[in-house]
Amino acid sequence: MSTQKVLMGNHALSWGAVTSRVQVISAYPITPQTQVVELLSEMCTDGTLDAEFIKVESEHSAMAACIGASAAGARTFTATSAQGLALMHEMLHWAVGGRLPVVMGNINRAMAPPWTIWTEQTDSLSQRDTGWLQVYASSNQEVYDSVLMAYKIAENRKVSLPMMIVLDAFFLSHTSENVIMIDQNKADAYLPKYDPEFKLDVKNPHTFGGLTTPDWYMELRYNIQKGMDDSYQVIRDAQSEFKSVFGRDYGMVEEYKCEDADVILVGMATAASTGKESIDILRNKGVKAGLLRIRYFRPFPFEDVRRVLKNAKQILVLDRNLSPGLGGITFQEVKSAMYNEKNKPPIYGFIMGLGGRDITVESITNLFEHAKKNDPQDIIWMEVKK
Amino acid sequence: MIYTIPQKELINPGHLACQGCGGALALRTVLKTLGENTILTFPACCWSVIDGPFPYSAVKVPLFHTAFETAAVTAAGVKAGVKKAQDPNTISVAWAGDGGTFDIGIQALSGAAERNEDMFYFVYDNEAYMNTGVQRSSATPKGAWTTTTPTQSPKKERKKDLVSIIAAHAVPYIATACVAYPEDLTKKLEKAKKIKGFKFFHIFAPCPPGWKINPQDTIRIAKMAVENKMFPLFEIEDGEKYTINMPNPKKEKNVPVNEYILKQGRFRHLKEDDINEIQAFVDKRWEKLKKLAEI
Ligand SMILES: Cc1ncc(C[n+]2csc(CCOP(=O)(O)OP(=O)(O)O)c2C)c(N)n1
Ligand SMILES: [Mg+2]
Numbered sequence: 001m002s003t004q005k006v007l008m009g010n011h012a013l014s015w016g017a018v019t020s021r022v023q024v025i026s027a028y029p030i031t032p033q034t035q036v037v038e039l040l041s042e043m044c045t046d047g048t049l050d051a052e053f054i055k056v057e058s059e060h061s062a063m064a065a066c067i068g069a070s071a072a073g074a075r076t077f078t079a080t081s082a083q084g085l086a087l088m089h090e091m092l093h094w095a096v097g098g099r100l101p102v103v104m105g106n107i108n109r110a111m112a113p114p115w116t117i118w119t120e121q122t123d124s125l126s127q128r129d130t131g132w133l134q135v136y137a138s139s140n141q142e143v144y145d146s147v148l149m150a151y152k153i154a155e156n157r158k159v160s161l162p163m164m165i166v167l168d169a170f171f172l173s174h175t176s177e178n179v180i181m182i183d184q185n186k187a188d189a190y191l192p193k194y195d196p197e198f199k200l201d202v203k204n205p206h207t208f209g210g211l212t213t214p215d216w217y218m219e220l221r222y223n224i225q226k227g228m229d230d231s232y233q234v235i236r237d238a239q240s241e242f243k244s245v246f247g248r249d250y251g252m253v254e255e256y257k258c259e260d261a262d263v264i265l266v267g268m269a270t271a272a273s274t275g276k277e278s279i280d281i282l283r284n285k286g287v288k289a290g291l292l293r294i295r296y297f298r299p300f301p302f303e304d305v306r307r308v309l310k311n312a313k314q315i316l317v318l319d320r321n322l323s324p325g326l327g328g329i330t331f332q333e334v335k336s337a338m339y340n341e342k343n344k345p346p347i348y349g350f351i352m353g354l355g356g357r358d359i360t361v362e363s364i365t366n367l368f369e370h371a372k373k374n375d376p377q378d379i380i381w382m383e384v385k386k
Numbered sequence: 387m388i389y390t391i392p393q394k395e396l397i398n399p400g401h402l403a404c405q406g407c408g409g410a411l412a413l414r415t416v417l418k419t420l421g422e423n424t425i426l427t428f429p430a431c432c433w434s435v436i437d438g439p440f441p442y443s444a445v446k447v448p449l450f451h452t453a454f455e456t457a458a459v460t461a462a463g464v465k466a467g468v469k470k471a472q473d474p475n476t477i478s479v480a481w482a483g484d485g486g487t488f489d490i491g492i493q494a495l496s497g498a499a500e501r502n503e504d505m506f507y508f509v510y511d512n513e514a515y516m517n518t519g520v521q522r523s524s525a526t527p528k529g530a531w532t533t534t535t536p537t538q539s540p541k542k543e544r545k546k547d548l549v550s551i552i553a554a555h556a557v558p559y560i561a562t563a564c565v566a567y568p569e570d571l572t573k574k575l576e577k578a579k580k581i582k583g584f585k586f587f588h589i590f591a592p593c594p595p596g597w598k599i600n601p602q603d604t605i606r607i608a609k610m611a612v613e614n615k616m617f618p619l620f621e622i623e624d625g626e627k628y629t630i631n632m633p634n635p636k637k638e639k640n641v642p643v644n645e646y647i648l649k650q651g652r653f654r655h656l657k658e659d660d661i662n663e664i665q666a667f668v669d670k671r672w673e674k675l676k677k678l679a680e681i
Contacts, residue, residue: 023470026463052466056459057497064456064494068427068463071450073471076463090453194471200425200448200464202476207443209451216440 003181009172010035012140012179013079013105013165016147018049019187020103023074023194026054026065028084031117032169033107036079059084063091063102070100071208073199075151079105081169082123083112089127095162096131096224098209101154101194102162103147104132108269109169110355118356119169121268121321125297125329131224133163133231134297138254138273140177143167145248148182152191152238158230160197166297169356171270182246190245228299235296252301254293257283258308261290263368266309266334267318268294271352271359275318278364289368294330305337312345314376316367320353327351327379346376352383391572392418401444403436406601408591408608409510410436411565413445413481416508416587419575422447424477425468427461429491430454431483432517432593433510455490457482458498461505477506477579484511484525488546499555502583509586512593513545520596527616528667529660530652532596537655544667549588549622556625557584563619564590566608567633570619590617598651610646615672620679628679643668 007015013036017025025044027037043049054065059080066076080088085106095102110120124134133154137143146165154163167173198206212220232252239250256276258264265275272293282289292308294301309315315338319328326332331349338344348371353359363383370380396417403410409432417424426449428434434451437444452460461480468476480498482491487509495507514532515521522532524546535541552560559581563571571589578585592608594601611617612633620630643665647653656664 024463024466026466052470054459054462054466055501057493057500061456061459061494061497064452064459065463065466067452068450068460068465069467069470070463072425072464072467074467075471076467091456094453199471200450200467201472202423202425202448205446205448207437207440207445207449207451210437210440210443210449211435212440 002183004178005181006176007140007144007179008035008174008176009140009143009167010107010174011039012143013147014039014043015179015181016144017077018043019182019184020148020151020191021075021188022049022051022077024052024054024066024069024076025078026056026062026069026076027078027080028056028059028062030059030081030084032109032173033079033081033084033105036105059087060091063088063095066102067091067095067098067100070095070102071098071200073194073196075194076102077104078102079107081107082109085123085127086111089130092127092130092132097220099160099227100162101151101160103150103154104162104164106164106166107169107173108166116355117169119171119320120354120356121166121329124164124166125321128298128329131161131228132298133161134166135163135295136166136268136297137172138270138293140172140175141179141248142250143172144179145242145246145250148187148191149238149242149250151194153231153234155194156234157197159227159234161224161227161231166269168270186245190241231299250295251304252296253304253308254295255308256291256293258290258292260288262288262313263316263371264290264292264309264312265316265318265364265367266292266294266330268297268330269320271318271320274359274361275364277361281361281365282368287368300333300337302337305334306341309334309338309345310341310343314371315345315347316350316371317347318350318352318364318367320359322351322354331378348376348380349378350380350382357383391415391568394418396422396446398444398446401436402438403432404595404601406592406594406604407432407436408565408593408604409433409483409512412510412589412591415565415568415571416575417445417447419572420477420479420506420579423473423475424479425450425464427452427457427464427478427480429457429482429486430517431486433481433483435517454486456494457486457491458507459494461507462498462501462503465503465505480505480507482507482509483516484509484513485515485523488524488548496555499552499557499584499586502557504582504584506578506585506587508589510589510591512591512596514593514596516593516596529656529664531655532652540655552586553622553625557586558582558624559585560622562588562590562617564608564612564617565592566605566612567619570631570633574621596652598654599649603649607646607649614641614643614646615668616643616646618672618675620675628675630675630679630681
């Protein structure tokens with residue numbers, strides 16, 4: 001029988017790192033991420049985990065330390081949130097350009113000012129163009145499982161890109177749930193030791209990241225996109241192997257009652273899991289409602305999104321994030337995914353729950369009410385004091 | 387005692403340094419002693435260019451280019467990485483310019499020093515941002531011209547006393563060195579190689595185009611800076627044990643800064659009073675150093 005632990009989302013991340021046998025950790029504390037690194041510090045001290053923990057003086061340095069260690073061939077881990085992630089920005093690009101499979105947990109928190117610690121996705125979504133793979137979780141089991149899969153995917157030589165596991169502040173980070181733990185021997189078989197094609201090696205010296213003229217830079221960017229393109233299959237393979245070994249089934253997206261749905265709500269993370277209850281209520285009232293939860297934001301699951309949405313009569317996108325001057329970020333991606341499709345259902349862009357404001361079952365059923373009565377719009381603010 | 391410098395070159399000819407580059411000479415000397423079991427980390431600096439454009443590289447050891455402000459911590463990460471995944475005895479080296487050290491990189495540097503990371507940190511000090519075309523740094527000496535401190539208003543502030551800042555971290559080993567004295571540098575490297583923990587080297591490295599000097603004068607001018615105590619050579623162990631190691635004790639007395647100043651285009655605008663002020667500052671600092679070394 002498999003062991004279970006009651007874990008908060010943050011500790012699910014820490015345990016994910018343990019199960020993945022990370023070798024070098026470097027991190028800096030920020031609410032609501034602190035428990036991730038506190039537990040890892042203890043585990044590095046008490047022998048639960050045989051890793052070096054570099055307790056740096058900033059997140060920018062945390063990412064730089066992970067980059068150095070990863071380039072030297074070690075499996076590396078860090079975690080952060082909001083301001084910390086923004087401070088890392090330059091180094092996020094560095095990890096991608098260096099093709100280094102650093103894995104990071106990011107706890108979604110709204111950006112200051114004003115000071116806030118509650119959930120919102122703008123911190124991680126505004127890093128979408130750096131080239132990190134991003135997966136958004138909606139349960140602590142998913143957080144834990146995603147860490148192990150993240151290394152498997154990121155370290156695959158076809159991908160060789162860093163990966164971010166994203167979870168909502170408090171709704172996941174500080175909420176305890178039952179988590180089925182993975183047997184270490186099975187984990188080791190699923191995720192072998194990191195064996196990079198290139199590393200800093202005194203026996204085979206190479207230079208990494210040297211001055212590159214227009215003759216070569218573009219090819220390197222092409223290869224990063226190719227890594228993303230190839231990652232779809234790598235992700236699917238990692239998920240199906242995970243399912244056959246551990247029994248839990250993950251896709252690039254999660255579909256809930258979409259098959260015959262006329263109106264499909266698209267969302268991410270815990271807001272989307274709340275949405276499932278709304279769907280049930282609507283279904284009871286005879287509304288053919290469905291829900292599409294996007295797990296992978298990068299690479300964007302174009303195929304799945306098109307397949308699921310193409311027969312819908314209305315698409316409602318729920319964004320707990322904002323790109324000022326544009327609107328919801330998921331909305332933008334979904335809309336662009338559908339643009340070249342023959343059947344283009346109308347798409348509604350809802351902004352809701354910024355700065356950690358509750359998104360309730362009722363708030364989500366209200367979106368369907370709104371769409372029943374109104375024409376589609378790119379930005380529809382819900383529950384905002386105007 | 388005469389120290390022989392190892393013969394084996396770990397830098398290929400054909401790199402992109404300017405003629406008479408002190409920074410290029412400094413790394414050449416350092417690598418000879420550190421040897422092949424060394425991994426280099428460079429932040430943005432002249433050496434990001436000197437090493438040669440992709441796919442060329444002048445150094446014969448592994449080299450990781452990193453962001454401007456992260457030399458110390460990236461090298462600390464490399465050390466942790468080799469410790470876990472390769473040979474824990476591999477030497478990890480951060481090799482940075484004065485801008486990447488005194489200014490933008492000082493936070494990561496202070497962090498690595500405070501944690502006493504087992505690594506070497508070298509700053510080759512050419513006293514300005516040379517890569518980007520000679521802008522002032524906090525290592526630029528008072529009175530100097532740079533493109534951001536024009537001759538009508540040369541740099542008003544003194545050079546930051548970085549070595550004292552690092553000493554305040556009580557790291558096991560700090561040395562100043564100069565490209566004109568490779569034996570002294572080699573001797574210090576040999577010593578530091580045996581020390582576990584954070585080793586900091588401040589190497590004086592003239593830049594002919596940035597200082598407006600002739601390339602053939604790099605060594606001459608570097609030598610003067612040591613003799614006149616603009617850049618005295620010393621070591622600090624555990625943040626408190628100071629040892630002065632001037633290479634030529636006979637010449638130690640009263641070499642004025644004049645000749646050094648007048649030989650450099652970057653100081654050409656200075657008047658006699660300005661030079662006297664620099665002299666007074668150098669004398670005062672020398673007395674302070676002697677006190678610290680209890681001579
Ligand atoms: C974050 C960031 N800001 C600015 C730069 C531009 N930059 C590159 S090298 C450099 C100056 C380097 O000066 P120093 O460290 O003294 O080395 P030197 O060029 O003199 O060898 C600057 C400002 C950069 N690469 N990154
Ligand atoms: Mg410089």
